[in-house]
Amino acid sequence: MTESTRATAEVEKRCSEFRRIFESLRKEIGKVIVGHGDIVDDALICLFCAGHVLLEGVPGLGKTLLVRTLSSALTMTFRRIQFTPDLMPADIIGTNIVMEDRDTGRRVFQFQQGPIFGQIILADEINRATPKTQSAMLEAMQEHSVSVGGQVYKLPEPFMVLATQNPIEQEGTYPLPEAQLDRFLFKLLVPYSNHQELSEILNRTTTGFTPQVQAVLDGPAVLGGQQLVRQIVIAPHVQDYAIRLVLATHPNGQYAVEMTNRFVRFGASPRGVQAAVLAAKVRAMLDGRYHVSFADVDRSFLPGMRHRVILNFEGQAEGVTTDDLLRKILEETPKTMEKATA
Numbered sequence: 001m002t003e004s005t006r007a008t009a010e011v012e013k014r015c016s017e018f019r020r021i022f023e024s025l026r027k028e029i030g031k032v033i034v035g036h037g038d039i040v041d042d043a044l045i046c047l048f049c050a051g052h053v054l055l056e057g058v059p060g061l062g063k064t065l066l067v068r069t070l071s072s073a074l075t076m077t078f079r080r081i082q083f084t085p086d087l088m089p090a091d092i093i094g095t096n097i098v099m100e101d102r103d104t105g106r107r108v109f110q111f112q113q114g115p116i117f118g119q120i121i122l123a124d125e126i127n128r129a130t131p132k133t134q135s136a137m138l139e140a141m142q143e144h145s146v147s148v149g150g151q152v153y154k155l156p157e158p159f160m161v162l163a164t165q166n167p168i169e170q171e172g173t174y175p176l177p178e179a180q181l182d183r184f185l186f187k188l189l190v191p192y193s194n195h196q197e198l199s200e201i202l203n204r205t206t207t208g209f210t211p212q213v214q215a216v217l218d219g220p221a222v223l224g225g226q227q228l229v230r231q232i233v234i235a236p237h238v239q240d241y242a243i244r245l246v247l248a249t250h251p252n253g254q255y256a257v258e259m260t261n262r263f264v265r266f267g268a269s270p271r272g273v274q275a276a277v278l279a280a281k282v283r284a285m286l287d288g289r290y291h292v293s294f295a296d297v298d299r300s301f302l303p304g305m306r307h308r309v310i311l312n313f314e315g316q317a318e319g320v321t322t323d324d325l326l327r328k329i330l331e332e333t334p335k336t337m338e339k340a341t342a
Helices: 003-030 037-048 063-072 089-093 136-143 195-205 219-229 236-247 258-263 270-286 294-305 313-317 322-332 337-341
Strands: 053-056 078-082 094-100 107-113 120-124 145-148 151-154 160-165 186-189 264-266
Touching: 003 037, 003 063, 003 219, 003 270, 037 053, 037 063, 037 160, 037 186, 037 219, 037 270, 053 063, 063 078, 063 120, 063 160, 089 094, 089 136, 094 145, 107 151, 136 145, 136 160, 186 294, 219 270, 236 270, 236 294, 258 264, 258 313, 258 322, 270 294, 294 322
Parallel strands: 053 160, 053 186, 078 120, 120 160
Antiparallel strands: 094 107, 145 151
16 A cells, blocks of 8 residues: 555545544534524534634524533533623633732732633623623634733633624624624524424423433544644635635625625625635535535635625615625636636
8 A cells, every 4th residue: 555545545534533523513412403404514614613603693593502502512611601781801801819828928919710711612692792891802712812911821722612692682782893703703694493493392392301412522632623624625726716705705806796896895804715715624524525616615605704794885775785795796706717707
């Protein structure tokens, strides 16, 4: 067996194990969560992309339950932060407190960790906190560290924030700053359950049914999966397609479509194309492939971009949604440059 053959066999073995682990997580979450298969898959994709998730939906759709169930399927530290208008940054990241040294009797400052020092963080109703408090999450989400009193404290790895927000209540809420939105890999819109799903929910919740979720994955295994994802190959022409899709969200840019020029104020940042490509690599592995396809990129485009594109006043007045715009971009952006220049 040649070196190349052995390497290929090793990759196939690791990808097969990755699919088995992914399916195990799906199965455990499915013991509690009824339906929402795409939402569950996208949340797990973000886990293996080392990204954060913003879950948006009306109350009662299972957003918080999904996060809690995911944490139960992982042997990782879970912390829940309930965001309220009176929550302060120190309530999240921690603060220095005065302690008395037992040996010398002198008073010294000692850092008291906040709930952000976990691995799976549920930021519940994140848009209820003030912008000052929301900004406390910026460094943690991007750098996986917090700074207090001139000292930098590293957060445990792997580290993932799953935030929820309610789109219908405006009183007592604060829109998330664009800089914070950009730090979420995906924004997932949680839909209503259908007739069959509601029937199953009732059967599970009104009959004494008590599901037992088993922990099937630990932190080191998650880190290994995150490293494996980055080894999946993306061909130059597929990567170029992903880049052109993101550039098509920039008004008056080279690849902008008519709808972009008319309705968009600001387009997606480079984090957008990173999100699309990383998520596409996970989808390729789940499909039994070791290279990214155009379809993988397409499926990752909406959840990776919908929170990064800002509509202008005309777009808002016309009732245009970012999903409408992104679907139009997918429709009008050619897969290859030959078609783009034809």
